Amino acid sequence: MAVVAAWPLLLFLPGWAALAMLRPRIDSAGRIGLAVVISVVGSTHLVNGLGHLLGGYGREAVFVAAAMLAAFVGGVVQRRGAAPPRLSRSAWPAALVAVLGMLVVGVTLGVGMWRTTETGISSGGTNWSDLGVHLSIAETLNAGGNFPPEVPYFAGEPLVYHWFADFGAAILARSADMFSIPAMVVQSTVLTGALALLVFSLARRLVRDIGARRVGTLAAALVVFGGGMGYSLFVRDVLNTAVDPLELIAMNSYDNQWLTDWPYFRVPSVMGTGLLAHRATTAGLPILVGAMLLLVAGLPTARQRAAGWNDRRWLVGAAGLLGALLAPFHFFFFPVVPLLALTWVLAGGRLLDRQAAGNALAFLLPYLLAVPFVIGPALQAGGSDGIRFVVPWQSAPHADGIPAVVFFYLTNLGIPFVLAVLALLTPSVPRLAFLGAWVIGLFLIPNLVQLSVIDFDMNKYFQAMWIAVAILAAWFIHRWPWPAVAAVVVLSVPSPLLVAGWTATSRIQSISAAEVAAADWVRRETPPDAVFVTDGWVNSLTDSAGRKRLTTFGPYIANLGFRPDERIADVMRIYCAGDSALSAQLMRAYGATYVIDGGEANKL
DSSP states (O other): OHHHHTHHHHHTHHHHHHHHHHOOSOOHHHHHHHHHHHHHHHHHHHHHHHHHHHTSOSHHHHHHHHHHHHHHHHHHHHHTOOOOOOOOGGGHHHHHHHHHHHHHHHHHHHHHSSEEETTEEEOOTTHHHHHHHHHHHHHHHHHTSOSSOBOTTSTTSBOOSOOHHHHHHHHHHHHHTOOHHHHHHHHHHHHHHHHHHHHHHHHHHHHOSTTHHHHHHHHHHHHHHOOOSTHHHHHHHHHHOOSOHHHHHHHOOSSOOSSOOSSOOOOOOIIIIIITTOHHHHHHHHHHHHHHHHHHHHSOOHHHHHTTOOOOHHHHHHHHHHHHHTTTTOTTTTTHHHHHHHHHHHHTTOSSSTTHHHHHHHHHGGGGGGHHHHHHHHHHGGGGTOEEEOSSOTTSOGGGOHHHHHHHHHHHHHHHHHHHHHHHTOTTOTTHHHHHHHHHHHHHHHHHEEESSSGGGGHHHHHHHHHHHHHHHHHHHTTSOHHHHHHHHHHHSHHHHHHHHHHHHOOOEEEEHHHHHHHHHHHHHSOTTOEEEOOSOSOOHHHHHTOEESOOOHHHHHTTTOOOHHHHHHHHHHHHSOOHHHHHHHHHHHTOOEEOOOSOGGGO
16 A cells, blocks of 8 residues: 555655646656655655654654644645646657656566575666665665664764665665665666656756757666767677577666777766666656756746846756755765856856845755755775876776777767757757757766776766757757658667676676575574675575675775775684684674575685
Protein backbone atom coordinates (compact mmCIF):
# COMPACT_ATOMS: atom_id res chain seq x y z
CA MET A 1 0.00 0.00 0.00
CA ALA A 2 2.93 2.35 0.55
CA VAL A 3 3.70 2.28 -3.17
CA VAL A 4 0.17 3.51 -3.88
CA ALA A 5 -0.27 5.85 -0.93
CA ALA A 6 3.21 7.19 -0.14
CA TRP A 7 5.20 7.14 -3.37
CA PRO A 8 3.06 9.75 -5.18
CA LEU A 9 3.61 12.02 -2.18
CA LEU A 10 7.35 11.48 -2.40
CA LEU A 11 7.64 11.76 -6.18
CA PHE A 12 5.02 14.13 -7.61
CA LEU A 13 2.03 15.56 -5.71
CA PRO A 14 3.72 18.13 -3.40
CA GLY A 15 5.56 19.69 -6.32
CA TRP A 16 2.33 19.93 -8.31
CA ALA A 17 0.64 21.61 -5.33
CA ALA A 18 3.54 24.04 -4.91
CA LEU A 19 3.30 25.04 -8.55
CA ALA A 20 -0.45 25.60 -8.11
CA MET A 21 0.52 28.19 -5.49
CA LEU A 22 3.30 29.81 -7.52
CA ARG A 23 1.38 29.77 -10.84
CA PRO A 24 4.50 30.13 -13.00
CA ARG A 25 4.37 31.12 -16.67
CA ILE A 26 5.65 27.67 -17.62
CA ASP A 27 4.12 25.21 -20.07
CA SER A 28 2.53 21.94 -18.99
CA ALA A 29 5.64 19.87 -19.79
CA GLY A 30 7.78 22.08 -17.58
CA ARG A 31 5.24 22.03 -14.76
CA ILE A 32 5.11 18.23 -14.73
CA GLY A 33 8.91 18.01 -14.77
CA LEU A 34 9.14 20.60 -12.00
CA ALA A 35 6.52 18.76 -9.96
CA VAL A 36 8.76 15.68 -9.93
CA VAL A 37 11.92 17.62 -9.12
CA ILE A 38 10.34 19.73 -6.36
CA SER A 39 8.73 16.66 -4.80
CA VAL A 40 11.93 14.59 -4.83
CA VAL A 41 14.00 17.44 -3.39
CA GLY A 42 11.40 18.52 -0.85
CA SER A 43 10.49 15.06 0.44
CA THR A 44 14.12 13.99 0.83
CA HIS A 45 15.08 17.12 2.75
CA LEU A 46 11.93 16.84 4.87
CA VAL A 47 12.66 13.25 5.89
CA ASN A 48 16.26 14.21 6.65
CA GLY A 49 15.12 17.05 8.89
CA LEU A 50 12.58 14.86 10.66
CA GLY A 51 15.22 12.19 11.17
CA HIS A 52 17.36 14.68 13.06
CA LEU A 53 14.40 16.00 15.07
CA LEU A 54 13.11 12.53 15.96
CA GLY A 55 16.54 11.22 16.85
CA GLY A 56 16.85 8.80 13.97
CA TYR A 57 15.74 7.93 10.47
CA GLY A 58 13.24 5.14 10.05
CA ARG A 59 9.82 4.24 8.75
CA GLU A 60 8.21 6.53 11.32
CA ALA A 61 10.03 9.57 9.93
CA VAL A 62 8.99 8.60 6.39
CA PHE A 63 5.30 8.30 7.29
CA VAL A 64 5.30 11.50 9.33
CA ALA A 65 6.77 13.25 6.31
CA ALA A 66 4.18 11.64 4.04
CA ALA A 67 1.39 12.83 6.35
CA MET A 68 2.79 16.37 6.34
CA LEU A 69 3.06 16.36 2.55
CA ALA A 70 -0.48 15.00 2.23
CA ALA A 71 -1.75 17.79 4.49
CA PHE A 72 0.08 20.35 2.37
CA VAL A 73 -1.36 18.98 -0.86
CA GLY A 74 -4.86 18.82 0.62
CA GLY A 75 -4.61 22.37 1.92
CA VAL A 76 -3.54 23.74 -1.44
CA VAL A 77 -6.32 21.87 -3.26
CA GLN A 78 -8.89 23.14 -0.79
CA ARG A 79 -7.78 26.79 -0.87
CA ARG A 80 -6.47 27.36 -4.35
CA GLY A 81 -7.49 24.35 -6.34
CA ALA A 82 -5.08 22.26 -8.36
CA ALA A 83 -6.17 20.89 -11.69
CA PRO A 84 -5.10 17.32 -12.48
CA PRO A 85 -1.87 17.11 -14.47
CA ARG A 86 -2.62 17.46 -18.15
CA LEU A 87 -0.23 17.85 -21.04
CA SER A 88 -1.21 20.40 -23.63
CA ARG A 89 -1.27 19.30 -27.25
CA SER A 90 1.92 21.26 -27.93
CA ALA A 91 3.74 19.18 -25.29
CA TRP A 92 2.90 15.76 -26.75
CA PRO A 93 6.22 15.48 -28.61
CA ALA A 94 8.02 16.07 -25.32
CA ALA A 95 5.89 13.42 -23.67
CA LEU A 96 6.88 10.95 -26.38
CA VAL A 97 10.59 11.63 -25.81
CA ALA A 98 10.08 11.36 -22.04
CA VAL A 99 8.23 8.05 -22.31
CA LEU A 100 10.86 6.59 -24.64
CA GLY A 101 13.62 7.70 -22.26
CA MET A 102 11.78 6.21 -19.30
CA LEU A 103 11.29 2.93 -21.15
CA VAL A 104 14.97 2.65 -22.04
CA VAL A 105 16.20 3.54 -18.55
CA GLY A 106 13.54 1.55 -16.71
CA VAL A 107 13.93 -1.62 -18.75
CA THR A 108 17.75 -1.39 -18.84
CA LEU A 109 18.06 -0.96 -15.08
CA GLY A 110 15.24 -3.38 -14.39
CA VAL A 111 16.98 -6.26 -16.18
CA GLY A 112 20.61 -5.27 -15.70
CA MET A 113 21.11 -3.43 -12.43
CA TRP A 114 20.76 -6.45 -10.12
CA ARG A 115 20.45 -9.70 -12.04
CA THR A 116 20.30 -12.98 -10.11
CA THR A 117 22.14 -15.84 -11.80
CA GLU A 118 23.18 -19.34 -10.77
CA THR A 119 26.63 -18.07 -9.84
CA GLY A 120 25.61 -14.88 -8.00
CA ILE A 121 24.56 -11.31 -8.78
CA SER A 122 25.50 -9.47 -11.97
CA SER A 123 25.38 -5.68 -12.19
CA GLY A 124 25.55 -4.64 -15.81
CA GLY A 125 27.72 -1.94 -17.28
CA THR A 126 29.31 0.67 -15.06
CA ASN A 127 27.00 -0.41 -12.23
CA TRP A 128 29.45 -3.22 -11.65
CA SER A 129 31.85 -0.72 -10.08
CA ASP A 130 29.43 2.02 -8.96
CA LEU A 131 26.38 0.29 -7.55
CA GLY A 132 28.06 -0.94 -4.38
CA VAL A 133 28.67 2.64 -3.24
CA HIS A 134 25.04 3.64 -3.79
CA LEU A 135 23.53 0.42 -2.47
CA SER A 136 25.63 0.52 0.70
CA ILE A 137 24.41 4.05 1.45
CA ALA A 138 20.74 3.17 0.97
CA GLU A 139 20.84 -0.18 2.75
CA THR A 140 22.84 0.98 5.79
CA LEU A 141 20.38 3.85 6.20
CA ASN A 142 17.41 1.49 6.00
CA ALA A 143 18.98 -1.09 8.29
CA GLY A 144 18.78 1.51 11.05
CA GLY A 145 22.42 1.70 12.04
CA ASN A 146 23.73 4.63 10.01
CA PHE A 147 22.03 7.98 10.61
CA PRO A 148 23.41 10.62 10.50
CA PRO A 149 25.40 8.61 8.00
CA GLU A 150 29.00 7.56 8.21
CA VAL A 151 30.79 6.43 5.06
CA PRO A 152 29.50 2.84 4.78
CA TYR A 153 32.74 1.70 3.16
CA PHE A 154 35.05 3.72 5.46
CA ALA A 155 33.29 3.28 8.79
CA GLY A 156 33.81 5.92 11.45
CA GLU A 157 34.06 8.92 9.13
CA PRO A 158 31.16 11.25 8.24
CA LEU A 159 29.59 10.79 4.84
CA VAL A 160 30.73 13.72 2.70
CA TYR A 161 29.50 12.22 -0.56
CA HIS A 162 26.52 13.69 -2.45
CA TRP A 163 24.25 11.00 -1.06
CA PHE A 164 20.71 12.39 -1.26
CA ALA A 165 19.76 10.58 -4.49
CA ASP A 166 20.49 7.32 -2.67
CA PHE A 167 18.68 8.65 0.40
CA GLY A 168 15.63 9.39 -1.75
CA ALA A 169 15.62 5.82 -3.06
CA ALA A 170 16.11 4.54 0.48
CA ILE A 171 13.05 6.53 1.60
CA LEU A 172 10.94 4.99 -1.17
CA ALA A 173 12.17 1.52 -0.23
CA ARG A 174 11.73 2.05 3.51
CA SER A 175 8.16 3.23 3.11
CA ALA A 176 7.33 -0.05 1.35
CA ASP A 177 9.72 -2.15 3.48
CA MET A 178 11.54 -3.44 0.41
CA PHE A 179 15.06 -3.84 -0.96
CA SER A 180 16.45 -0.59 -2.37
CA ILE A 181 17.12 -1.80 -5.92
CA PRO A 182 13.50 -1.63 -7.20
CA ALA A 183 13.13 1.82 -5.67
CA MET A 184 16.32 2.96 -7.41
CA VAL A 185 14.98 1.72 -10.75
CA VAL A 186 11.68 3.58 -10.29
CA GLN A 187 13.38 6.76 -9.10
CA SER A 188 15.82 6.83 -12.03
CA THR A 189 12.99 6.17 -14.48
CA VAL A 190 10.84 9.00 -13.14
CA LEU A 191 13.74 11.46 -13.07
CA THR A 192 14.61 10.59 -16.67
CA GLY A 193 11.12 11.58 -17.76
CA ALA A 194 11.36 14.78 -15.74
CA LEU A 195 14.68 15.67 -17.39
CA ALA A 196 13.23 15.32 -20.90
CA LEU A 197 10.19 17.45 -20.05
CA LEU A 198 12.27 20.16 -18.37
CA VAL A 199 14.74 20.43 -21.25
CA PHE A 200 11.82 20.70 -23.69
CA SER A 201 10.26 23.48 -21.64
CA LEU A 202 13.50 25.40 -21.11
CA ALA A 203 14.41 25.20 -24.80
CA ARG A 204 10.96 26.48 -25.84
CA ARG A 205 11.18 29.38 -23.43
CA LEU A 206 14.66 30.39 -24.56
CA VAL A 207 13.87 30.17 -28.26
CA ARG A 208 10.31 31.59 -28.23
CA ASP A 209 9.70 31.56 -31.98
CA ILE A 210 7.51 29.66 -34.39
CA GLY A 211 9.80 26.64 -34.31
CA ALA A 212 10.16 26.49 -30.52
CA ARG A 213 8.28 23.22 -30.13
CA ARG A 214 10.50 21.47 -32.66
CA VAL A 215 13.61 22.89 -30.98
CA GLY A 216 12.38 21.71 -27.59
CA THR A 217 11.60 18.22 -28.86
CA LEU A 218 14.96 17.82 -30.58
CA ALA A 219 16.80 19.22 -27.56
CA ALA A 220 15.06 16.79 -25.19
CA ALA A 221 15.86 13.88 -27.50
CA LEU A 222 19.52 14.87 -27.82
CA VAL A 223 19.94 15.31 -24.06
CA VAL A 224 18.52 11.88 -23.22
CA PHE A 225 19.66 9.88 -26.26
CA GLY A 226 22.51 11.88 -27.82
CA GLY A 227 26.20 11.21 -27.49
CA GLY A 228 29.55 10.92 -29.22
CA MET A 229 30.95 8.63 -31.88
CA GLY A 230 32.15 5.73 -29.78
CA TYR A 231 29.89 3.51 -31.86
CA SER A 232 32.58 3.66 -34.54
CA LEU A 233 34.51 1.15 -32.42
CA PHE A 234 31.52 -1.18 -32.56
CA VAL A 235 31.48 -0.92 -36.35
CA ARG A 236 35.22 -1.63 -36.38
CA ASP A 237 34.81 -4.68 -34.13
CA VAL A 238 31.94 -6.08 -36.18
CA LEU A 239 33.98 -5.77 -39.36
CA ASN A 240 37.27 -7.04 -37.94
CA THR A 241 36.27 -9.81 -35.53
CA ALA A 242 34.21 -12.97 -35.76
CA VAL A 243 32.42 -12.24 -32.48
CA ASP A 244 28.63 -12.06 -32.60
CA PRO A 245 27.47 -8.38 -32.47
CA LEU A 246 25.22 -9.05 -29.47
CA GLU A 247 28.18 -10.57 -27.66
CA LEU A 248 30.27 -7.50 -28.49
CA ILE A 249 27.59 -5.28 -26.95
CA ALA A 250 27.49 -7.45 -23.82
CA MET A 251 31.28 -7.27 -23.43
CA ASN A 252 32.06 -3.62 -24.27
CA SER A 253 31.06 -0.09 -23.46
CA TYR A 254 30.97 1.73 -26.76
CA ASP A 255 30.14 5.00 -25.00
CA ASN A 256 33.37 5.41 -23.08
CA GLN A 257 36.23 2.92 -22.89
CA TRP A 258 39.34 2.84 -20.73
CA LEU A 259 42.76 1.30 -21.15
CA THR A 260 42.26 1.04 -24.90
CA ASP A 261 44.32 2.13 -27.86
CA TRP A 262 43.57 5.10 -30.09
CA PRO A 263 40.97 6.39 -30.86
CA TYR A 264 40.12 7.22 -27.25
CA PHE A 265 36.52 7.54 -26.05
CA ARG A 266 36.37 8.76 -22.47
CA VAL A 267 33.51 11.26 -22.32
CA PRO A 268 30.34 9.34 -21.44
CA SER A 269 26.93 10.46 -22.63
CA VAL A 270 24.16 11.56 -20.30
CA MET A 271 22.49 8.20 -20.88
CA GLY A 272 25.72 6.25 -20.52
CA THR A 273 26.53 7.18 -16.94
CA GLY A 274 24.27 10.04 -15.90
CA LEU A 275 21.05 8.04 -16.15
CA LEU A 276 22.25 4.44 -15.89
CA ALA A 277 25.00 4.50 -13.25
CA HIS A 278 25.88 7.85 -11.64
CA ARG A 279 22.83 8.24 -9.44
CA ALA A 280 23.85 11.69 -8.22
CA THR A 281 23.74 12.89 -11.83
CA THR A 282 20.39 11.18 -12.42
CA ALA A 283 18.91 13.51 -9.82
CA GLY A 284 21.28 16.45 -10.22
CA LEU A 285 20.68 17.17 -13.91
CA PRO A 286 16.88 17.62 -13.73
CA ILE A 287 17.25 19.67 -10.54
CA LEU A 288 19.75 21.96 -12.28
CA VAL A 289 17.51 22.37 -15.34
CA GLY A 290 14.47 22.91 -13.13
CA ALA A 291 16.21 25.69 -11.19
CA MET A 292 17.18 27.44 -14.41
CA LEU A 293 13.65 27.10 -15.83
CA LEU A 294 12.21 28.76 -12.72
CA LEU A 295 14.76 31.57 -12.94
CA VAL A 296 14.20 32.22 -16.63
CA ALA A 297 10.42 32.23 -16.04
CA GLY A 298 10.67 34.57 -13.07
CA LEU A 299 13.35 37.00 -14.25
CA PRO A 300 12.67 38.43 -17.73
CA THR A 301 15.42 40.14 -19.68
CA ALA A 302 15.68 43.91 -19.85
CA ARG A 303 14.08 43.86 -23.31
CA GLN A 304 11.19 41.76 -22.01
CA ARG A 305 10.77 44.14 -19.08
CA ALA A 306 10.55 47.03 -21.50
CA ALA A 307 7.84 45.12 -23.38
CA GLY A 308 5.73 44.85 -20.24
CA TRP A 309 6.90 41.66 -18.56
CA ASN A 310 7.09 41.74 -14.77
CA ASP A 311 9.57 40.13 -12.40
CA ARG A 312 8.11 37.29 -10.35
CA ARG A 313 10.28 37.32 -7.27
CA TRP A 314 8.65 34.22 -5.82
CA LEU A 315 9.90 32.25 -8.81
CA VAL A 316 13.36 33.78 -8.48
CA GLY A 317 13.38 32.72 -4.82
CA ALA A 318 12.13 29.24 -5.76
CA ALA A 319 14.96 28.93 -8.28
CA GLY A 320 17.46 29.86 -5.59
CA LEU A 321 15.88 27.43 -3.14
CA LEU A 322 16.04 24.59 -5.64
CA GLY A 323 19.65 25.46 -6.44
CA ALA A 324 20.55 25.55 -2.74
CA LEU A 325 18.85 22.24 -1.94
CA LEU A 326 20.70 20.66 -4.86
CA ALA A 327 23.89 20.55 -2.77
CA PRO A 328 23.58 17.10 -1.13
CA PHE A 329 22.22 15.66 -4.39
CA HIS A 330 25.20 16.75 -6.50
CA PHE A 331 28.17 18.73 -5.15
CA PHE A 332 29.60 19.22 -8.65
CA PHE A 333 26.42 20.84 -9.97
CA PHE A 334 25.72 22.87 -6.83
CA PRO A 335 27.99 25.83 -7.80
CA VAL A 336 26.86 25.63 -11.43
CA VAL A 337 23.37 26.98 -10.70
CA PRO A 338 24.51 30.36 -9.29
CA LEU A 339 27.09 30.66 -12.08
CA LEU A 340 24.42 30.10 -14.72
CA ALA A 341 22.09 32.46 -12.87
CA LEU A 342 24.71 35.20 -12.99
CA THR A 343 25.21 34.48 -16.67
CA TRP A 344 21.46 34.89 -17.26
CA VAL A 345 21.44 38.20 -15.40
CA LEU A 346 24.43 39.53 -17.34
CA ALA A 347 23.18 38.33 -20.72
CA GLY A 348 19.74 39.73 -20.03
CA GLY A 349 21.01 43.17 -19.02
CA ARG A 350 19.59 42.90 -15.49
CA LEU A 351 22.70 43.39 -13.38
CA LEU A 352 22.37 47.08 -12.52
CA ASP A 353 18.65 47.90 -12.72
CA ARG A 354 16.53 48.99 -9.75
CA GLN A 355 15.25 45.48 -9.04
CA ALA A 356 18.68 43.84 -9.13
CA ALA A 357 19.36 43.95 -5.38
CA GLY A 358 15.97 42.52 -4.46
CA ASN A 359 16.18 39.78 -7.05
CA ALA A 360 19.70 38.86 -5.96
CA LEU A 361 18.58 38.67 -2.33
CA ALA A 362 15.59 36.50 -3.24
CA PHE A 363 17.83 34.10 -5.17
CA LEU A 364 20.79 33.97 -2.78
CA LEU A 365 19.08 33.99 0.62
CA PRO A 366 18.00 30.32 0.36
CA TYR A 367 21.65 29.36 -0.04
CA LEU A 368 21.97 29.67 3.73
CA LEU A 369 20.10 26.35 3.85
CA ALA A 370 22.95 24.72 1.92
CA VAL A 371 25.63 25.62 4.48
CA PRO A 372 25.15 22.49 6.68
CA PHE A 373 25.52 20.28 3.61
CA VAL A 374 28.56 21.90 2.01
CA ILE A 375 30.76 23.04 4.88
CA GLY A 376 31.90 19.51 5.83
CA PRO A 377 32.62 18.33 2.28
CA ALA A 378 34.31 21.65 1.48
CA LEU A 379 36.64 21.38 4.45
CA GLN A 380 37.34 17.72 3.68
CA ALA A 381 37.88 18.19 -0.06
CA GLY A 382 41.56 19.01 0.22
CA GLY A 383 42.38 16.08 2.45
CA SER A 384 43.69 13.86 -0.33
CA ASP A 385 45.26 16.50 -2.60
CA GLY A 386 42.61 15.88 -5.27
CA ILE A 387 42.12 19.57 -6.08
CA ARG A 388 44.62 21.00 -8.55
CA PHE A 389 44.93 23.02 -11.72
CA VAL A 390 45.23 21.08 -14.97
CA VAL A 391 45.53 21.98 -18.65
CA PRO A 392 43.78 20.23 -20.34
CA TRP A 393 41.48 17.61 -18.78
CA GLN A 394 43.74 14.77 -17.74
CA SER A 395 41.60 12.10 -19.39
CA ALA A 396 42.16 13.76 -22.76
CA PRO A 397 45.26 12.62 -24.73
CA HIS A 398 47.20 15.78 -23.81
CA ALA A 399 50.57 14.12 -24.30
CA ASP A 400 49.77 13.71 -28.02
CA GLY A 401 49.43 17.43 -28.67
CA ILE A 402 46.67 19.94 -29.39
CA PRO A 403 45.41 18.32 -32.64
CA ALA A 404 44.89 15.04 -30.80
CA VAL A 405 42.96 16.80 -28.03
CA VAL A 406 40.75 18.59 -30.58
CA PHE A 407 40.09 15.32 -32.38
CA PHE A 408 39.34 13.67 -29.04
CA TYR A 409 36.67 16.18 -28.11
CA LEU A 410 35.08 16.29 -31.56
CA THR A 411 34.70 12.52 -31.65
CA ASN A 412 33.80 12.07 -27.98
CA LEU A 413 31.14 14.81 -28.00
CA GLY A 414 30.05 14.03 -31.52
CA ILE A 415 27.67 15.59 -34.01
CA PRO A 416 25.56 17.58 -31.49
CA PHE A 417 28.66 19.34 -30.18
CA VAL A 418 29.83 20.23 -33.69
CA LEU A 419 26.37 21.62 -34.49
CA ALA A 420 26.35 23.60 -31.25
CA VAL A 421 29.71 25.17 -32.09
CA LEU A 422 28.38 26.12 -35.53
CA ALA A 423 25.29 27.61 -33.89
CA LEU A 424 27.49 29.77 -31.67
CA LEU A 425 28.98 31.27 -34.84
CA THR A 426 25.50 32.26 -36.04
CA PRO A 427 24.45 35.73 -34.79
CA SER A 428 20.72 34.99 -35.03
CA VAL A 429 20.74 32.31 -32.30
CA PRO A 430 18.26 33.22 -29.54
CA ARG A 431 19.93 33.84 -26.18
CA LEU A 432 23.33 33.43 -27.83
CA ALA A 433 25.31 35.00 -24.99
CA PHE A 434 23.63 32.91 -22.31
CA LEU A 435 23.83 29.57 -24.12
CA GLY A 436 27.34 30.30 -25.35
CA ALA A 437 28.57 31.05 -21.84
CA TRP A 438 26.86 27.87 -20.61
CA VAL A 439 28.71 25.73 -23.15
CA ILE A 440 32.09 27.46 -23.00
CA GLY A 441 32.16 27.86 -19.23
CA LEU A 442 31.32 24.26 -18.41
CA PHE A 443 33.66 22.98 -21.11
CA LEU A 444 36.53 24.96 -19.63
CA ILE A 445 36.07 23.88 -16.00
CA PRO A 446 37.37 20.28 -16.47
CA ASN A 447 40.11 21.64 -18.72
CA LEU A 448 41.37 24.06 -16.09
CA VAL A 449 40.81 22.51 -12.67
CA GLN A 450 40.44 19.02 -11.19
CA LEU A 451 38.21 18.67 -8.14
CA SER A 452 38.53 14.95 -7.61
CA VAL A 453 41.25 12.34 -7.18
CA ILE A 454 39.81 10.50 -10.19
CA ASP A 455 40.03 12.90 -13.13
CA PHE A 456 37.27 11.01 -14.94
CA ASP A 457 34.78 12.43 -12.42
CA MET A 458 35.15 15.86 -14.02
CA ASN A 459 33.14 14.55 -16.99
CA LYS A 460 30.07 15.52 -14.97
CA TYR A 461 30.60 19.10 -16.14
CA PHE A 462 30.45 17.93 -19.75
CA GLN A 463 27.08 16.37 -18.94
CA ALA A 464 25.81 19.64 -17.44
CA MET A 465 27.18 21.40 -20.53
CA TRP A 466 25.22 18.97 -22.70
CA ILE A 467 21.93 20.73 -21.87
CA ALA A 468 23.02 23.89 -23.69
CA VAL A 469 24.75 21.85 -26.41
CA ALA A 470 21.49 20.07 -27.17
CA ILE A 471 19.47 23.31 -27.27
CA LEU A 472 21.95 24.97 -29.61
CA ALA A 473 22.22 21.93 -31.87
CA ALA A 474 18.44 21.60 -31.96
CA TRP A 475 18.02 25.25 -32.94
CA PHE A 476 20.68 24.94 -35.66
CA ILE A 477 18.87 22.07 -37.40
CA HIS A 478 15.22 22.74 -36.57
CA ARG A 479 14.49 24.27 -39.99
CA TRP A 480 16.32 21.55 -41.88
CA PRO A 481 14.30 19.02 -43.92
CA TRP A 482 13.21 16.05 -41.86
CA PRO A 483 15.53 13.59 -43.66
CA ALA A 484 18.51 15.75 -42.68
CA VAL A 485 17.29 16.06 -39.09
CA ALA A 486 16.76 12.31 -38.97
CA ALA A 487 20.33 11.78 -40.20
CA VAL A 488 21.65 13.93 -37.35
CA VAL A 489 19.67 11.91 -34.83
CA VAL A 490 20.78 8.60 -36.35
CA LEU A 491 24.43 9.69 -36.07
CA SER A 492 23.98 10.90 -32.48
CA VAL A 493 22.13 8.14 -30.66
CA PRO A 494 23.95 4.81 -31.29
CA SER A 495 26.57 5.16 -28.53
CA PRO A 496 24.07 5.77 -25.69
CA LEU A 497 21.87 2.96 -26.96
CA LEU A 498 24.85 0.63 -27.19
CA VAL A 499 25.85 1.43 -23.62
CA ALA A 500 22.25 0.77 -22.56
CA GLY A 501 22.57 -2.62 -24.23
CA TRP A 502 25.84 -3.22 -22.40
CA THR A 503 24.24 -2.30 -19.09
CA ALA A 504 21.27 -4.56 -19.72
CA THR A 505 23.14 -7.64 -20.96
CA SER A 506 26.71 -7.67 -19.61
CA ARG A 507 27.42 -10.54 -17.26
CA ILE A 508 29.98 -8.96 -14.93
CA GLN A 509 29.50 -10.59 -11.54
CA SER A 510 29.35 -8.32 -8.51
CA ILE A 511 29.06 -10.90 -5.75
CA SER A 512 28.99 -14.69 -5.83
CA ALA A 513 26.15 -16.99 -4.82
CA ALA A 514 28.03 -17.79 -1.61
CA GLU A 515 28.29 -14.09 -0.84
CA VAL A 516 24.55 -13.67 -1.48
CA ALA A 517 23.85 -16.37 1.11
CA ALA A 518 26.31 -14.80 3.53
CA ALA A 519 24.70 -11.38 3.04
CA ASP A 520 21.32 -12.86 3.98
CA TRP A 521 22.85 -14.29 7.16
CA VAL A 522 24.54 -10.98 7.99
CA ARG A 523 21.25 -9.11 7.52
CA ARG A 524 19.42 -11.51 9.86
CA GLU A 525 22.02 -12.22 12.51
CA THR A 526 24.16 -9.13 13.06
CA PRO A 527 23.33 -5.76 14.67
CA PRO A 528 22.38 -2.97 12.23
CA ASP A 529 25.38 -0.88 13.29
CA ALA A 530 27.90 -3.73 13.02
CA VAL A 531 31.22 -2.93 11.31
CA PHE A 532 33.00 -5.56 9.22
CA VAL A 533 36.59 -6.09 8.20
CA THR A 534 36.61 -6.96 4.50
CA ASP A 535 39.10 -7.03 1.70
CA GLY A 536 39.57 -3.89 -0.36
CA TRP A 537 37.59 -5.07 -3.35
CA VAL A 538 35.13 -2.62 -4.90
CA ASN A 539 32.10 -4.85 -4.15
CA SER A 540 31.29 -6.59 -0.89
CA LEU A 541 28.42 -8.59 0.56
CA THR A 542 28.09 -5.85 3.21
CA ASP A 543 26.69 -3.51 0.54
CA SER A 544 23.45 -5.43 0.08
CA ALA A 545 23.40 -6.57 3.72
CA GLY A 546 23.29 -2.95 4.90
CA ARG A 547 26.37 -3.10 7.12
CA LYS A 548 29.43 -0.85 7.27
CA ARG A 549 32.95 -1.96 6.51
CA LEU A 550 36.39 -0.54 7.16
CA THR A 551 37.64 -0.06 3.63
CA THR A 552 37.02 -0.44 -0.07
CA PHE A 553 38.77 0.50 -3.31
CA GLY A 554 41.30 3.15 -2.23
CA PRO A 555 40.54 5.85 -4.83
CA TYR A 556 36.86 5.84 -3.81
CA ILE A 557 37.91 6.76 -0.29
CA ALA A 558 40.46 9.32 -1.44
CA ASN A 559 37.75 10.90 -3.58
CA LEU A 560 35.97 11.91 -0.38
CA GLY A 561 39.07 13.69 0.87
CA PHE A 562 40.24 10.94 3.26
CA ARG A 563 43.68 9.33 3.16
CA PRO A 564 43.07 5.58 3.00
CA ASP A 565 46.65 4.31 3.20
CA GLU A 566 46.92 3.84 6.98
CA ARG A 567 43.61 2.04 7.29
CA ILE A 568 44.31 -0.20 4.31
CA ALA A 569 47.64 -1.12 5.90
CA ASP A 570 45.87 -1.93 9.20
CA VAL A 571 43.35 -4.12 7.38
CA MET A 572 46.28 -5.94 5.79
CA ARG A 573 47.71 -6.51 9.28
CA ILE A 574 44.36 -7.80 10.58
CA TYR A 575 44.28 -10.40 7.82
CA CYS A 576 47.93 -11.22 7.29
CA ALA A 577 50.08 -10.42 10.33
CA GLY A 578 49.49 -13.82 11.88
CA ASP A 579 48.92 -12.29 15.34
CA SER A 580 45.33 -12.70 16.58
CA ALA A 581 45.88 -10.35 19.52
CA LEU A 582 47.09 -7.61 17.18
CA SER A 583 44.13 -8.23 14.88
CA ALA A 584 41.70 -7.95 17.79
CA GLN A 585 43.39 -4.77 19.01
CA LEU A 586 43.18 -3.13 15.59
CA MET A 587 39.55 -4.17 15.18
CA ARG A 588 38.64 -2.65 18.56
CA ALA A 589 40.38 0.57 17.56
CA TYR A 590 38.11 0.87 14.50
CA GLY A 591 34.96 -0.44 16.17
CA ALA A 592 34.84 -3.55 14.00
CA THR A 593 33.37 -6.77 15.39
CA TYR A 594 33.23 -9.11 12.38
CA VAL A 595 35.71 -10.36 9.80
CA ILE A 596 34.79 -11.70 6.37
CA ASP A 597 37.24 -14.24 5.00
CA GLY A 598 36.38 -14.85 1.37
CA GLY A 599 39.62 -16.64 0.63
CA GLU A 600 40.61 -13.88 -1.80
CA ALA A 601 43.50 -12.14 -0.11
CA ASN A 602 44.87 -11.23 -3.52
CA LYS A 603 42.19 -8.54 -3.74
CA LEU A 604 43.65 -6.61 -0.80
